[in-house]
Amino acid sequence: MLKGIITLLIFQFIGECISKLFELLVPGAVIGMVLLLVFLIIRKSSFKSLDNAVLIHLRYLPLLFIPAAMGIITQLDIISKEFLAISISLVFSTIIALAFSAKLMDYLTIHSENKK
């Protein structure tokens, strides 16, 4: 699995370097993700060691954002002050966006199949 972990770290490192060098606003890790995707497309397959390294990172993914997520305890004043706005925005935008995305995708799929 070491080869897989090294692969992930190398791509992140290259991504971060590119982001810094060209003063890009895109986070370095995302550039690394895109580069790994391109690498896999060119290589036409993944390899066992990378599969394992990815699995271990994604299996416990929610654990990895706990340190950042706990920062919420320093934001309690914003949350209590804007509780109504936040709740309404989250609930309604999620429901409407989900309905709209599914309906739009369905409509476009039917449309493109009719054309064929």
Added chain:
Amino acid sequence: MNIDALTEYMTTTPLLWLLITLGSFKLGIIIYEKSNKNTLLQPIIVAYTFIMSALFISGVSYQEYFKSVEIIHFFLGPATVALALPLYNNLKHIKSLFIPIMITLFVAGISSILLAIFLLWIFGAELVTILSMTTKSITAPIAIITSEQIGAIPSLAVGFVIITGVIGALLGTAIFKILNIKYDTSKGFALGLISHGIGTARAMEISEKAAAFSALAMGLSGIVTAIFLPLIILFFQ
């Protein structure tokens, strides 16, 4: 016995908070599985509650806590890179419905962000809250690093991400039924696009096809949002 030495060790070692964090998350997984994977009992929500209680009781500040568990935070980077693999594995599906996927990705993706921002704005929310809301539909690791980039509050952003995921997973199936959504590919794509990983977990219960399209949507929207959002925000500042 040297109580002073013990206290000294307990307050300086990162091990104590690492153990509390890992233990709370493990407990969260156990409770989630015991509850038959109830969407409301996400492992991270249970872990949140335990760790928050521990922080309040001990009076340890967030900065001190973060320093102890920074090693966990580090792995967000490689984990983000790792997201390329599930995206690659599902990329073959993109060809079958290329035009519908691209239009839905951009049109629905952008309008969902605009709607959330608009609702916050009419209810008079602060700019920093609005910025933290813009990453609410993308997977948490990308949301965290992108929100840092655009001057939002990462912890608030993650909170919004998790709640958006839970709402989508809870109501998705009902919404699809009411709207008479025909294809599993549409259901999956919508779930992944709006409710990222938590939505993808729900899509797995619909069908394999729905799960594949959900993973595809989640990967694509993560990349597209991380690339364009900072540029758009820079343009308006």
